[in-house]
Amino acid sequence: MPAERTASSHPLYLCAPVNALVEGIYEENIPLAEIKRHGDFGLGTFDDLDGEMVMLAGDVYQITADGEAHGVADAKHTPFAVVTFFEPTFRVTFDEAMDYDTFLARLDALLPSPNLFYALRIRGRFDLVRARSVPKQHNYRPLSEAAAEQHEFRFENAEGCLAGFYTPAFMASLNVPGLHLHFLTQDRLRGGHLLECRTRGVTVEVQMLHTLELSLPMTHDYLTRDFGRDTAADLEAAEK
């Protein structure tokens, strides 16, 4: 492997396994201040599944169910966040316009192995971004049910940033498998969880990550839950 493709020494940090979220455990009460100790870049959600989270350069934004992005205080709580300190391993520019399938295939071809984690920051112009956010939920409502109430937004001819991660398929109980990206407009006023996009000209920065740091919540909800159920289908339904 060439030197410029050496994996980052920073771990990928998860404040809880995604399975806890899939099972409707939405109140882990982990402050953003704790998340920020582990990274300056990433995504997640907030307690009571109150919108989508995107973190860029240490700034956390909450994208509420109306698609608007709000800066949030460090005291705000999350049940699930994925972060790292972003230091791209390599960067590639896609100048041409691409539909979603072509874009995904090009991204896939960039990743040297499907068996590592990657952080991805994709900045530039998009002909279309289709994104969603979710309205605040009651604790214990299964994620697949909550996500069925998602609100969708369309951004046309938008400048902005997709931020997120690739996770190997066999780690689906810990983090959303495959690509998971959240969008934030250039003016940082709107965004959401990416459903589909068409790119016009973007720069893709990739950070290879070969270490995982996983915190397990110490809440009563987490400690007493049976995680024996196979949640793959529910997670797939909730994230697409």
Ligand SMILES: [Zn+2]
């Ligand atoms: Zn998401």
